[in-house]
Amino acid sequence: MHRTWVERLGDWLPEKARRDLFVPSLADLTYERLVRERTSRSALARVRVRLWHASAALLLLAGCLRLHAVDRVRARMSRRARANHVPRKELTVMFARDVRHALRMFRREPAFTAAAVLTLMLGIGANTALFAVVEAVLLRPLPFGEADRLVLVKHRDVATGLSKQDIAIGDFIDLAARQQSFDALGGYGGFASTLAGAGETVRIEGVALTPAAFALLGVQPAMGRFFTADDVAEGAPPVVVVSHELWRTQLGSDPQILTRSIQLGTTRRMVVGVAPPGFRFPLANPTNVIVPVRVPPAAPANRKESWVYGVGRLKPGVGIEQAEAELAALSRQFEQEFPQQNKGSLYYAESLRDGMVGEAKRPLLMLLAAVGFVLLIACVNVGNLLLARSLARQHELATRLALGAGRGRLVAQMLTEALVLALVGGVAGVLVAWRLGPALAAMVPQAARIPGLDSVGLNVWVLAFSLGVSLVAAIAFGAVASIGLVRESARHALAGQRRTTMTTGARRAASSLVAAEIALATVLLIGAGLTLRSFANLISVDPGFTADGVLTVQVLLPPGRYPEQAARSAAYQRLFEAIDALPEIETTGAAAVTPLTGNNWTAPLVRPEHPLPAGERPPEVGWQSASAGYFRALGIPLREGRLFNAGDTIGGPQVVIVSDSIAERFFPGESPIGKRIVLGDDTAEIVGRVGDIRRASLSDSPRGDLYFPFERENGPGTTMFLRTAGDPLAALPSIRTTIRQIEPGATLFETRTMADIAAASAAVQRLAMRLLAGFALIALMLAAVGIYGVMAYSVRRRTRELGTRLALGASRADILALVMRQAATVAIVGVVIGVATGLSAARAMSSMLYGVPPWDPLALGAACLVLTATALAASYLPARQASRVNPAATLASD
């Protein structure tokens, strides 16, 4: 029968306490937990219930121990003493006395205290800092009403496995009408625009929300109102809700704001509300303005004429699994009803938090586990220090036992000493975390757009975690220091001996601890080695283009000035020609999508000679709109045919360029040049074939891209790709001046070098690698210090034995070899355990590795070598000391 960890811990209680106190109390606690879980509506709420249960169970254990101890004390008292006894007060007095005693002892041993506190400060501080990041990103409630019930609805192409947030408008309308799992399904989409004011026109970011989406976010406006159905009715006047920050910074905190209108892009909009302070949706994006978006009442004939993102609120009592099952069933319905557009399309739900945190969750949890290992090593080190110190007090403890002190009393005193050390180390650790937490958050690149990082700091939960970690550390190393020692001391008291050698039990305990340290450090080193190899593979991957020497500039044409495609293309042409004429610029190009920024836009591809069978959905390939200069600026090789030219504009024949993967997949064994593909009701000729590139990220497999001429497909904003003669950023002032001269109303934003974009694409992996390597290094140093300390103390305690060996004819080399052999045995045991554990841990992180198997022999071998060498190096000095023992002096002092 499965037994829980609490029940197993309860087995350690004395039988009477376990039977009479623990078992019935645990039954009540389990009952309460089940009731709370039944009423929990979300996964986060159930996690909180589990945390409550764990902490209540630990308190229960402590309570049972305390009552049992009080009972025993009372049982030994005389009747009269019992009448006057106030057990709770006496225990408190004893505890206070032990604390004072511990503080006195630590003051008398500053070196030991400093070493222990510094070690704990490092371990607890690093754990608290990383927990502060985890708490802000993964655990803190999202700033929406009942946020645990908010989910994003996403789309996955079953054939390619590609996921997108975009939902075709026809599918969105039918999902909203047919679903039963959500209170409502709302639509949204991000946009960029300009705000024209008294001063300069500024670029702003906003979100378009359906009235339903706003309602289900569960927030209240700071002023005015949010959208209603009237705001999206036909002919309704344009309205806007502004963010609190925009109201303060750009609109003068005007109390009459609700009577004003603002110029947003080409539209004048009435301000109907001010969002609450800090409101953002989606969380990672700045939300300066919110505008209403209208969804047609019925699905249009072209179900993909536009796209929207979906957000829903689960009905009470409905779990995300249930919603996913319903979405899967609806997806199958759409496949049957609209096979050409929906075959292989699957809609699924993802919690809002997971959808916004993205791929940061797994690395964060991995780092939290890694830093937990560092704390364990720190606890082992402190445990060894306390054990060594306790061995030095053997005589004192033996005498106290002989005079009638209970064994439990001595153990309680040791645990109190451990608790005092842990709390002092914990306070110091909190001070470290106060600075380290925000510093860790600042190391994550902004481009990763992980919500919550700007509010990492100390709060009640983080402090509670730190306290919990300190208590666990105290129990861990306090138990280490006291187990086995007191029994040994009792026997010494009875035997009346003064021991100067290390007992077998104590030596075994110390060796086990050293082996445990080495094992933990091995696991960390293996993890660090794997992420290092993975990262090295990632940054050495060929993205298919040349990132160095290229500047990207996002430009927005003056709103409303070029509503027609032809006029826009002409405006862009003027801009590109003027910039191209600058001496710093070698090549000017433009494209809709910037590589390595996570974009997964796709387009269908069908050959007219191979029409699809009825009911088949066309395969999707990557979509891009690009000028000829784009290919030249990024050095994307032209394999055959030509790039786009001046003739590929509106009014000319439709042309496209394909990449290598498309040519191999759709035109195997033949040249694609001159072939045609279906384009709506028309066809387009393939005029060129270029090399594949890594489109969404460096770890993305190269996929086919279908390129459309920029001159025929562009919008009011685009990204320019400028290859420069020298430093790309040095050309920026000239570029800005030129653009302002040609288009005074144009807005520039997001100027980055392509090299920075490529680096940002691997930024999270780089950070994880650096942190893991840092933790591994700290673990290695702590392990080395721990090994040295234990070996040095072991040698000191074995002085008599070593002196005797030398007196009986052993050479100094023999003694050196003896000590080193024992150290090597412990190291090898630790490394073997570490490798076995490390392999399991590596399997758990395999999804984060790139081009490296979890059992990579190089990483494993390097970790084993480094640990063994460190252990031997740390043992050498004590071994040399041992070989220099003076046998005559040692034996004479006996």
Place this chain on the structure above:
Amino acid sequence: MSKRALPSLTHLQFLVLGVLRADEQPGRVIRKALAAHGVRRSSPAFYQLMARLERDKLVEGWYEQVTVGDQAVTERRYRITAEGARLWARAKSFYDEVSALSSAVRWSDA
């Protein structure tokens, strides 16, 4: 008033036995009843009290399985014994008598 011993039950024991007089109850319900009377004990302290009552044969305890949702959990249930009922009645009669006397008798040192 005739000479007799004070009730051997403490107030807390009187309260617990009083709750059990009506019907057998699980431990957690008895704890809630105590809390309603302003007596808050930790779970181990409460069950220590109940263990002593069992030891003195004033209550009987046993484990029974109950279902919460679709999960089974055991809970400790108690019922009052004949001895417990007798002591409770005796204590109640004592307090009733003292209450009646305190309103009727003028105490003096004569």
